[in-house]
Amino acid sequence: MTIADNICITKDHIQEAVSRRIVAGAPGPVKLVAVTKNQSIGDMKEALTAGISAIGENRIQEAVGKFAELGSIPEWHLIGHLQTNKVHLAVPIFDLIHSVDSERLAVEINRIAGKMGKRQNILLQVNVAGEATKYGIAPEETLDLAWKISKLESLCIRGLMTIAPYYTDKEDTRLVFRNLYGLFTALQEAMPQNILIDSLSMGMTNDYTVAIEEGANIVRIGTGIFGARK
Ligand SMILES: *Cc1c(COP(=O)(O)O)cnc(C)c1O
Numbered sequence: 001m002t003i004a005d006n007i008c009i010t011k012d013h014i015q016e017a018v019s020r021r022i023v024a025g026a027p028g029p030v031k032l033v034a035v036t037k038n039q040s041i042g043d044m045k046e047a048l049t050a051g052i053s054a055i056g057e058n059r060i061q062e063a064v065g066k067f068a069e070l071g072s073i074p075e076w077h078l079i080g081h082l083q084t085n086k087v088h089l090a091v092p093i094f095d096l097i098h099s100v101d102s103e104r105l106a107v108e109i110n111r112i113a114g115k116m117g118k119r120q121n122i123l124l125q126v127n128v129a130g131e132a133t134k135y136g137i138a139p140e141e142t143l144d145l146a147w148k149i150s151k152l153e154s155l156c157i158r159g160l161m162t163i164a165p166y167y168t169d170k171e172d173t174r175l176v177f178r179n180l181y182g183l184f185t186a187l188q189e190a191m192p193q194n195i196l197i198d199s200l201s202m203g204m205t206n207d208y209t210v211a212i213e214e215g216a217n218i219v220r221i222g223t224g225i226f227g228a229r230k
Contacts, residue, residue, distance in 0.1 A: 003043060004050035006225045007034075011051075014219065017212035023181060026159070026200035026217035033077050035204075035222030037062065038229045041069050047225060048074055056098075056220050060086045067093045079161075079201075079220055081135050084108045091120055098123045098161040098201050098220075101135050106149045113154035120154060123161040123201055126183065128176045131165055139183055143190050150195055157191075159199035160184050161218075170207040177202050177214035184215065 014030050034047050035056040044055065044066065055070075057063040058080030067076065078094040084105055090097065091112045100106050100122045113120040124146060127136030137145055142160070149157050162180045164173040180202055188197045203211025205224035212219065222229065 003046045003225060006227075007032075007047065007050045007052060010221055010224055013209055014212060017209040020213050021215070022213055023215045025212070025215040026181075026184060027198050028217055030212055030216065031218045033075075033079070033201075033218060033220045034225050035079065035220050036066070036226070037080075037222065039222075039226050041066060043226055044070065052225075056222075060089050063093055064089055077218075077220075082109075087112050091116060091118060094120075096121045096123065096158065096199070099125045099135065100149075101125045101137050103145060103148055106145075106152060106155060110152040110155045118154065119156050121156045121158050122149075123159050123199060124149075124157065125161045125163075126180060128162045128179050128183075129165045134163060136162065139179065142183055143187060146187055146191065150191060157195065157197070159197050159201070160187065161201035163204070164202065164207055164211075166206065170210050173207045174210050174214060177207075177211045177216065181215035 031054055033054045033056040034052040036044050037058045054075040054077055056077040056079045075095045076093050078090055078097045082090055082099050087108045109120050125136040126139055126142055127134050146157055160180055164176045167173055184200045191197055199218055200216050201218035202216040203219040205221050208219040
């Protein structure tokens with residue numbers, strides 16, 4: 001199977017999952033983010049040629065090097081943890097930062113984006129299952145933090161992201177996704193009219209079809225496109 005074959009199959013599975021949706025789902029078509037951590041520039045170019053338009057990276061240093069080679073034509077998504085001292089490197093590159101998990105980080109992103117004259121799109125990362133090993137805010141803190149962040153002028157909160165626990169049976173993740181979708185609709189209602197909450201990032205190779213059935217409109221797929229990571 002080539003990268004192009006895998007992308008084709010993944011897109012088919014996405015469409016099938018949309019047709020099985022039980023809820024209305026987050027608005028718009030589902031965006032496929034190809035997760036390229038540890039992947040070569042050659043493989044990334046192959047994916048871009050095969051119709052990928054959004055790239056997901058975890059580590060800033062790796063993204064800086066790749067961005068220098070590939071430029072800003074694809075959409076760049078930061079899906080890994082961001083430290084405040086790396087924000088100045090992240091803001092020039094990323095169209096969407098999925099991993100905002102504190103007011104302090106949001107304030108720093110706002111400061112750097114303001115200096116650059118950019119409005120930075122962000123998602124709040126929620127630790128739905130309360131796992132000690134994962135980053136993210138608690139579900140019950142989410143609306144409060146969103147409200148505070150919504151006042152920052154150079155920041156644009158667009159929605160929520162979660163990384164579900166790994167279960168061997170992907171059905172076990174369904175409740176996690178259902179909970180985040182509930183929080184997403186609550187956030188839509190809580191925010192002022194002028195703030196568009198339209199992005200719900202959940203689902204990876206193992207569980208993206210379930211995530212879409214439960215309302216996701218951004219999925220982050222690495223292994224399913226590129227094969228096992230080295
Ligand atoms: C690595 C990673 C992915 C992709 O994982 P796969 O199982 O390879 O699809 C998605 N989201 C995040 C946050 C990741 O770190």
